Amino acid sequence: MSGKTIFVIVASVLVTIVLMNNTEEIDFWLFGATKIPKLVILGTMLGLGFVIGLIAGRPKKKEVVTQEPKFEVIEPSEKTTNLTDEDRDYIN
Numbered sequence: 189m190s191g192k193t194i195f196v197i198v199a200s201v202l203v204t205i206v207l208m209n210n211t212e213e214i215d216f217w218l219f220g221a222t223k224i225p226k227l228v229i230l231g232t233m234l235g236l237g238f239v240i241g242l243i244a245g246r247p248k249k250k251e252v253v254t255q256e257p258k259f260e261v262i263e264p265s266e267k268t269t270n271l272t273d274e275d276r277d278y279i280n
Contacts (some may be wrong), residue, residue, distance in 0.1 A: 207231060 211228035271279075 203234060
């Protein structure tokens with residue numbers, strides 16, 4: 189097993205233990221007092237933290253720059269070879 193797999197298993201077990209030990213109801217105020225189990229609040233916060241971590245941790249999109257390469261135009265000179273006149277006469 190890889191280290192990542194072991195970490196996920198251990199983290200899952202710890203989260204399950206913490207959530208199952210906090211099942212009692214508490215007074216929760218959000219625009220009015222209600223009785224909500226700690227399990228719901230902890231689970232919601234865990235889920236929000238996971239989603240925010242995924243969004244913040246993903247790689248940024250690389251900006252694609254499309255530029256045409258710049259080519260230098262070289263004008264051919266009159267005498268581009270190192271042939272002597274005698275060699276040219278022999279070839280022609």
